[in-house]
Amino acid sequence: MAEAAAQAEPRTPAERTPGTLAESVRAYRLVVGMWMRSTTVYRASFVMTAAGNFAATALDFVTIMLMFSHIHALGGFTLSEVAFLYGTASTSFGLADLLMGSMDRLGERVRDGTLDTLMLRPAPVLAQVAADRFALRRLGRLVQGLLVLGWSLPRAGVDWTPVNLALLPLTLLVGAAIFGAVFVAGGAFQFWAGDAAQLQNSVTYGGATLLQYPPALFSRELVRGVTFVVPLAFVNWLPALHMMGRPDPLGLPGWVDFAGAPVAAACCALSWLVWRAGVRSYRSTGS
Amino acid sequence: MTVNGSAEPVIAVEGVEKVFDVRRKAAGTLRRERHQVRAVDGISFTVPPGEMVGYIGPNGAGKSTTIKMLTGILTPSGGRVRVAGIDPSRDRTRLARRIGVVFGQRTTLWWDLPLRDSYQLVRRMYRIEDARYARNLDACVDLLDLGPLLDVPVRQLSLGQRMRGDIAAALLHDPDVLYLDEPTIGLDVISKAKVRDFLRTVNAERGTTVLLTTHDLTDIETLCSRVMVIDHGRLMYDGGLDGLHAVGESERTLVVDFAAELPPVQVPGARWVRSEGPRQWLAFPAGDSAAPLVTALAASHPLVDLSVREPAIEDVIARMYGAA
Numbered sequence: 356m357a358e359a360a361a362q363a364e365p366r367t368p369a370e371r372t373p374g375t376l377a378e379s380v381r382a383y384r385l386v387v388g389m390w391m392r393s394t395t396v397y398r399a400s401f402v403m404t405a406a407g408n409f410a411a412t413a414l415d416f417v418t419i420m421l422m423f424s425h426i427h428a429l430g431g432f433t434l435s436e437v438a439f440l441y442g443t444a445s446t447s448f449g450l451a452d453l454l455m456g457s458m459d460r461l462g463e464r465v466r467d468g469t470l471d472t473l474m475l476r477p478a479p480v481l482a483q484v485a486a487d488r489f490a491l492r493r494l495g496r497l498v499q500g501l502l503v504l505g506w507s508l509p510r511a512g513v514d515w516t517p518v519n520l521a522l523l524p525l526t527l528l529v530g531a532a533i534f535g536a537v538f539v540a541g542g543a544f545q546f547w548a549g550d551a552a553q554l555q556n557s558v559t560y561g562g563a564t565l566l567q568y569p570p571a572l573f574s575r576e577l578v579r580g581v582t583f584v585v586p587l588a589f590v591n592w593l594p595a596l597h598m599m600g601r602p603d604p605l606g607l608p609g610w611v612d613f614a615g616a617p618v619a620a621a622c623c624a625l626s627w628l629v630w631r632a633g634v635r636s637y638r639s640t641g642s
Numbered sequence: 643m644t645v646n647g648s649a650e651p652v653i654a655v656e657g658v659e660k661v662f663d664v665r666r667k668a669a670g671t672l673r674r675e676r677h678q679v680r681a682v683d684g685i686s687f688t689v690p691p692g693e694m695v696g697y698i699g700p701n702g703a704g705k706s707t708t709i710k711m712l713t714g715i716l717t718p719s720g721g722r723v724r725v726a727g728i729d730p731s732r733d734r735t736r737l738a739r740r741i742g743v744v745f746g747q748r749t750t751l752w753w754d755l756p757l758r759d760s761y762q763l764v765r766r767m768y769r770i771e772d773a774r775y776a777r778n779l780d781a782c783v784d785l786l787d788l789g790p791l792l793d794v795p796v797r798q799l800s801l802g803q804r805m806r807g808d809i810a811a812a813l814l815h816d817p818d819v820l821y822l823d824e825p826t827i828g829l830d831v832i833s834k835a836k837v838r839d840f841l842r843t844v845n846a847e848r849g850t851t852v853l854l855t856t857h858d859l860t861d862i863e864t865l866c867s868r869v870m871v872i873d874h875g876r877l878m879y880d881g882g883l884d885g886l887h888a889v890g891e892s893e894r895t896l897v898v899d900f901a902a903e904l905p906p907v908q909v910p911g912a913r914w915v916r917s918e919g920p921r922q923w924l925a926f927p928a929g930d931s932a933a934p935l936v937t938a939l940a941a942s943h944p945l946v947d948l949s950v951r952e953p954a955i956e957d958v959i960a961r962m963y964g965a966a
Binding site: 385389393396397471635 | 749
């Protein structure tokens, strides 16, 4: 350590940089700006994929509506209540996917060695990878989630007390943070497993689909898994059930419904550690 | 900028190692065997500011691995690395402001955007002041003939144009050290010459320290006063280019076209290698002059044509390695 201290030279003011978070946001915006410019080169293609994305996710909910034309309740939940679950899960996931969805492309950059070029820039690599190939078309999923959520709000039987009013935006942000953490950890996992994108997708995309339905539909083991192992239940199930005044299937104590924020913070911290370990074990490729 | 002989080295490498764990399927079984590959196996050297060093060796010798440790991309398994006083793997982002890197086979430019946009990103990422940015960009544009290319999308550039664009991108923030990994690979003769001229100018005018890997001996001959040879992760040679030929006992080849088919000729100072019709190949030490040989040959036989082939760097290294 003494040697390290002797080596550390005093930094000149020009060299001093703001905190890592501010630097990350700055780098993220710069890289996103470049990708937005790149996509506007192919304007027609952008418009078509954005519309296609919106249509594809919209069909998702149309499927649920069709289902309800034959049944009145799904796992004891009405269409409006399912729409509330669907809306919260889709909005959280859409937000995380828009901001961090590129993490699953990391495997490609690790395999072909182009991560090198990102590591040579004086900016946090995580921010650059998250912004890599930023695609505004992913806005489609977020918009669709918000529309379904907006439709369900007056219908899902939620008593809009001040607590519930505050819990809703918090839930959406906590959900996005949890999905974001899964994106980062899943991306970092690709430092070791060349192509783990599908594993990550099963948790992110699969998880988002799971959360669109009432937990009563699934086995207790699965519900337990997404509560305690990959804490996706905190994305919307626990807080949404609380808002709709329904008991959670695992019969957890009431305060757990409000534990989303610390759980999300823990997820983010854990995924950051995984990411750091991943970067340190990066092996690059050939010449 | 003048080079101070007593200056602190800008690159200091001490007993550095990089060991990779490799998993391979064992023949005939499904089990995977783990074994270790020592890509860099205890290398030490220092580079004073302003020097241009060639770093050569066969494919897989550990050149790129060394450069990646010098940039902080890879964390060494052992030993000590300092570049501009910074530990690269620990303080990679801070080091990034002090170094410029060009990977010949990998571009940092934005494929779909005009060259100018990539430079704007560099300006913002490195927080280069406007005046300095304008000055550096002007210098690069001027010396590398980038003027007509600035508004062209990178995907429309030729390989040589793109390489020049990449080199400029690596120099806009005035790095102290420039690493070039195969900067002339795949370029035509004119593009190679342009790149070499530019590097020489940058080194002379800005005092930028340059470390370059290459397979092209001409790069080394025209640019570097010092050459380091690496093979199997170990430094085999570190010194001047002349010394390399002496150590490698390398030979040049005199190719002679005689007027008629002849039996193998005997000339003092040369060794007959082979014949093909009226053409014969004679080898002689790389340090010797070809003139006495030519005189002796012309005195005894009528000659049609002559040429001298320089030793290929690979052969020199191969012979060195064989001798070690």
